[in-house]
Every structure is written in structure tokens, then in C-alpha cells.
Amino acid sequence: DTAVSQTPKYLVTQMGNDKSIKCEQNLGHDTMYWYKQDSKKFLKIMFSYNNKELIINETVPNRFSPKSPDKAHLNLHINSLELGDSAVYFCASSQLSTAYGNTIYFGEGSWLTVV
Amino acid sequence: DQQVKQNSPSLSVQEGRISILNCDYTNSMFDYFLWYKKYPAEGPTFLISISSIKDKNEDGRFTVFLNKSAKHLSLHIVPSQPGDSAVYFCAASGGDGNKLVFGAGTILRVKS
Numbered sequence: 696d697t698a699v700s701q702t703p704k705y706l707v708t709q710m711g712n713d714k715s716i717k718c719e720q721n722l723g724h725d726t727m728y729w730y731k732q733d734s735k736k737f738l739k740i741m742f743s744y745n746n747k748e749l750i751i752n753e754t755v756p757n758r759f760s761p762k763s764p765d766k767a768h769l770n771l772h773i774n775s776l777e778l779g780d781s782a783v784y785f786c787a788s789s790q791l792s793t794a795y796g797n798t799i800y801f802g803e804g805s806w807l808t809v810v
Numbered sequence: 811d812q813q814v815k816q817n818s819p820s821l822s823v824q825e826g827r828i829s830i831l832n833c834d835y836t837n838s839m840f841d842y843f844l845w846y847k848k849y850p851a852e853g854p855t856f857l858i859s860i861s862s863i864k865d866k867n868e869d870g871r872f873t874v875f876l877n878k879s880a881k882h883l884s885l886h887i888v889p890s891q892p893g894d895s896a897v898y899f900c901a902a903s904g905g906d907g908n909k910l911v912f913g914a915g916t917i918l919r920v921k922s
Binding site: 699735736737738739740751785787794795796797798799800801802803804 | 812841842844846851852853854855856859861897899901903904909910912913914915
């Protein structure tokens with residue numbers, strides 16, 4: 696009964712490949728996110744969607760494209776993978792779309808290694 | 811530009827004693843603060859939060875203190891237990907609305 700689930704958990708791929716990470720939440724939340732934890736361990740928001748609509752798009756390369764087929768799913772597709780894309784990617788969800796008073800629930804993370 | 815700073819990368823505490831984790835922020839527009847706990851190979855889980863209209867919020871063994879004038883918050887865990895060993899992230903939001911800004915985390919080790 697995992698609340699926010701993402702797959703795959705581990706992914707090793709070569710430079711130049713295209714890969715996707717899938718995310719699903721069963722909490723009935725309206726807002727979903729993708730966060731990236733880089734080598735310095737900071738968690739930084741990449742995207743957020745509210746009811747399938749993009750509301751936050753940080754300065755992320757165009758090679759990263761989120762897709763939300765419905766409000767329970769937010770997938771992340773990455774084209775032409777680069778070494779610097781190696782990181783842990785966390786999917787998350789929340790009931791609110793605003794940050795104040797909001798609690799964000801995270802998935803377990805997807806460890807992406809580009810070789 | 812790190813708006814949320816956790817200057818102690820790690821902290822080691824004896825079981826039963828108090829753990830104090832610190833967090834500083836630079837953005838005076840921040841008005842909501844949270845602490846998340848993260849075990850290895852898992853996602854961060856929400857621990858406790860505080861709004862800028864308060865200076866203290868308590869939940870069981872966990873208390874968060876907010877000092878707005880110093881732009882500082884701290885998380886107190888009393889008594890510390892070995893199961894509290896994890897990475898603790900401080901996070902803040904406000905001003906530009908929807909973004910939660912995280913610190914780099916502090917590794918807490920509680921020794922039995």
C-alpha cells in the first residue's frame with residue numbers, strides 16, 4: 696500500500712540513451728513533483744503538476760520532459776542522457792499546490808547512473 | 811545561492827540524550843518551515859513543521875524552535891533513540907509561493 700511509488704529504483708544506462716522513470720501516488724493528491732538530489736545532497740525541485748497542469752518548471756534542460764496522464768501519475772522522461780544527470784530522482788505528491796501549510800510525501804527515489 | 815543551510819554535516823549523540831539539529835535561512839520571506847527525516851535508500855518523510863507565526867511546535871519527542879530575528883530554527887529530539895539515526899533535512903517556503911527549499915541535510919547518529 697505504498698503511497699508514492701516510483702520505478703525503477705535503480706537504473707544504470709549509457710550516455711546518449713533515453714530513459715523514463717514512472718511515478719504513481721494513491722493518496723488522492725492533486726499535486727505531484729519531481730525532485731533531484733545531486734551529489735552535494737541538496738534536494739531541488741524540478742517540476743510540479745497540479746491536476747495534470749504544469750505549475751512549476753525550474754531551470755531544467757529541455758532533455759527532461761515530465762508527463763502527467765492523470766493526477767495520480769507523473770512520469771519523467773530524459774532524452775540524450777549525460778554523465779551529469781546521474782543523481783537520485785524523487786517523485787512526490789501533496790494535497791495542496793501552494794507550499795504554505797503543505798506536506799509533501801516522497802517516493803523512495805530512483806538512483807540513476809549514467810556511464 | 812543556498813537559502814537554507816545546515817552547517818553541521820553530521821552529529822553523534824548518546825542514546826537517551828538530547829539531539830539538537832540546526833538550520834539557518836537567508837530569505838526573510840520564508841514563512842513555513844519543515845523537518846524531514848530520511849533513512850538510506852528511502853525517500854524523505856515528513857517529521858514536523860512550524861509556521862512563522864509561532865516560535866515553537868512540539869510533537870512527542872520532537873520539538874522545533876523558530877527564531878525569526880536570527881533566521882534560525884532547530885529541531886530537538888528528546889530522548890534520542892537509535893532508530894532516530896537518519897539524515898534530517900530542514901526545508902522552508904514562502905515569498906515566491908510554491909517552492910520548498912531544502913538544506914543539504916545533517917546525518918544524526920544515535921549511539922546505544
